[in-house]
Amino acid sequence: MPDSTDSLAQQSVNTLRLLSVDMVQAANSGHPGLPLGAAPMAYVLFSRFLRFNPRDPQWPNRDRFVLSAGHGSALLYSLLHLYGYDLSLDDLKAFRQLHSRTPGHPESHLTPGVEVTTGPLGQGFANGVGMAMAEAHLAAVYNRPGHVLQDHFTYAIVSDGDLMEGIAAEAASLAGHLRLGKLIYLYDDNDICLDGPTHLSYTEDALARFEAYGWHTQRVPDGNDLDAIEAAIRAAQAETTRPSLISVKTIIGFGSPRQGTSKVHGSPLGTENLKKAKAFFGFDPEATFSVPDAVRTHLAEAGRRGARLQAEWQQQTEAYQQAFGAAWELFRASFAGELPADWDASLPVFTPADGPLATRQASGQAFTALKQRVPFLFGGSADLASSNDMPTSGSVSFQPGSYAHPNIWFGVREHAMGGALNGMAHHGGVLPYGGTFLTFSDYMRGAIRLTALAESRATFVFTHDSIGLGEDGPTHQPVEQVAALRTIPNIIVLRPADANETVEAWRLALTTPKSPVVLILSRQKLPVLDQRRFGPAREGVARGAYILSEAEGGAPALMLLATGSEVTLALQAQEVLQAGGVPTRVVSMPSWELFERQPRAYQQQVLLPAVRKRVSIEAGSPLGWHKYVTDEGTVIGLNRFGESGPGEQVLALFGFSVENVVQQARWVLAGRPAADEPQQLVS
Structure with missing residues (x-):
């Protein structure tokens, strides 16, 4: 059993564990099991391998770390706090509370150091594959002999649940095919999922499956053996042509009275059990959010090391810029989210x-x-x-x-x-x-x-x-x-x-x-719409909706609203209606979201409030269109599955024809109640 004579490394691991479970207990909500079991592998990764600078979380050549098992977010926040990121102890105490920077699952836009928003199992697994693909691509595009801009690893902690998800199987297959040798995943192999033991639903040899995908695999039989975890990661780094999965055998909720059971997966330990866990690890059972000074000093060294690595990289980029100025500018702009000056010069214009x-x-x-x-x-x-x-x-x-x-x-x-x-x-x-x-x-x-x-x-x-x-x-x-x-x-x-x-x-x-x-x-x-006759596409699309074709013969009595292929149908119906004496406006609405962002004056300019006779046309679900057609209009949409047949015939069968649009419009103009409309034709 651990006691006060533990090494500084072990004391650091235990600090990570207990800081995490203190967060869960304070919130009376969360997942203490993963932090208690997986803290050793997280410590080894952050202290002995991960290249990062907490003062510049966006350093382009940092290693990426993904907590795919995002339910263990308390561990990630403890890591970020202790390794020097802009995440305070007060932030940790606000775990899972409104407006905090420590939400229930990691959110990259809220918390410095969180690389990607995770939680739904399997998603982080696939995210890491995408990161490794980006690194491999950028390294091949930009690196030159003696000049390196991209050279980093992508790491993740994944769980049993991650490996069960179908998205992980697809992503693992792709990563193995692509031979992403800088992708290293630590598998928190604890035999427990939320409802109970994994053997009730998950009994395959996961490592054999990943070997079949083309991955390099290893087993670490004791998840508390820091040196064995380190050796496995070094072996994974040395394997340059295959991604790596390291099964680290852990005990969920290690050190607590509920260890090894599903009860510790997603519920706080409770006051008495938490005290017993702290005593087990040699900490004061009554103290909360306790960080020994020696631990704080020890863990800060990894960030200082990363700052030195970034400074060295920065010197290399200055030499790179002098030697390969054009390539450097593209690299810089790509990470800054900037486009080349002439990026849209060759976009086609159709007639x-x-x-x-x-x-x-x-x-x-x-x-x-x-x-x-x-x-x-x-x-x-x-x-x-x-x-x-x-x-x-x-x-x-x-x-x-x-x-x-x-x-x-x-x-x-x-x-x-x-x-x-x-x-x-x-x-x-x-x-x-x-x-x-x-x-x-x-x-x-x-x-x-x-x-x-x-x-x-x-x-x-x-x-x-x-x-x-x-x-x-x-x-x-x-x-x-x-x-x-x-x-x-x-x-x-x-x-x-x-x-x-x-x-x-x-x-x-x-x-x-x-x-x-x-x-x-x-x-x-x-058909390509003639921009000399109809509304200009560039401004109109940017605003989400625009007057494509104005009414003739007076102020609009009717408006036809459409998207996509049905806009042409609306224009054809407009010709018939106007020939029959109905001034009709056609509005193209390519993006509801962009239209909703426009000033109210513009919205009312396009959808005249006084003209409540409206028909929307879209070959899909009518859901949402009633907001735009008003209670005096109607929606031509589809509330059932389609049919196999030539496209034009299928569209006509379900009412996407000039004849039906005109008929629906005339019913609207006549004030016929919506319940009387022959919806079988269009639903």
Whole structure:
């Protein structure tokens, strides 16, 4: 049993343990089990390996550390406090309280030193893979003989729960294929999950599984053996062609009366059990938030070492800048979130003479132009690049031996792609993007949500955006996905109406600093709207909604609101209505989120308050549209799954036709109650 004669290292480990459980007890909420069991591996990593400068948490060449098992956040906050980050003891005492910098799960935009927002299990695992991919890419692009800008490891502490999640399996498979040798994960292997022993649901040989993925694996049989943990990490560092998973056998809640049981996973120890744990570790049972001076001094050395390493790196960058000025400027700008001066000079401008284009095709042309001028765009598709109209180069891509290539083949791994993009965004130095079909955004929703929560910069490209994709049928025809994405806070969803709106959507994707941007693009071809006749796309898209075509023959009596492919339908219906004497305004609404940010005067200029006769048209869920159409309008949407058949026929079947839009508009003008409308046609 430990006593007062413990070494300074052991005393430091125990301080981390007890500081963490004091936080949980003070909050009467949290997870004490992981800190008590995993503190030794965290201490070894931070004190003996991790390159960081707590005075500059954004140093580009620091090692990255991800607590994928984010429920153990108390341990991370204890580490950050004791290793010198701007996180005070008072911050620790405010654990899990309103407006504190120590929330229940780590949030990167709140707490200095937290690399990425984690908590939903498996997400941090995939984030770390994305960070390692970014490091490998940047090192291949910028490093020169004798001049190194990127050379760091990505570490994580992962749990049984992380390894059970499907996203971790996808990310592990990708990392093994890519041979990410600077990726090292410490597996807190304690045989317990929230409900009970893992053997009730999780009995495979996890290390054998990871070996099959192409990982280097090791076992540390005693999670309290600091030297054995250190030796395993050094062996992992020496393995340069495979990512590493180190199983560290721990006892959850070690040192407490509840150790080894699920009861210590997610509940405070309680006053008496906490006193017994402190006595077990040789600490005063009555003292709280106790940090011995010798421990504080000892742990501060790692930060001072990191500051020296950063100073050395800074000297190297000065030499690099003199020798490779253009490359340095790109490196600097990429981490600063700046774009090259002429980044948008080659963006295409389309005219009706270009003929109809699917917005996915216009996106491909715009993106090709952007990649020529913004070299730090980094990403790819989940095995749908040709369908998403993303640049591909055959067998030449981001692969072992060609890490400098910016195009990634994620394979059929949408879950992993979403988490990896989030990790890339947090790493910095790249502008990440990823593409797949809109219906598969459901697989990525957790990652998109965390990207939004963390105020990260990433672009999600979703094509085949409606029942208009046709013959693949309802399994691939998205209905509810656009509405679902719009419900995520701090996100910009853009569904452009034509090629020029698509170009402007990409412009916004690259200039929006703290929100992920989602592009919703069509499979079917759409006419290019004549910007000499209709409203200008650039200003209109940036404002989220704009008057595309004004009413003729007097003040508007009716407004048609639409997004994406249905904007053309609205214009066609407008012609019929106006020929029948109904002055009709058409409003293109590519982004609700951007429109809601506009001044009220602009909103009322576009959606005239006095004109309450309105019809919205969108080939998807009607959820949310009633806010814009008022109680005197109607929504043409879809409340059921689609059908397999040619796209135009499917759209017509469900009421996305000129005839139905005109009929619905006339019912609205006649004041017919919504309950009397033939909703079977459009639902």
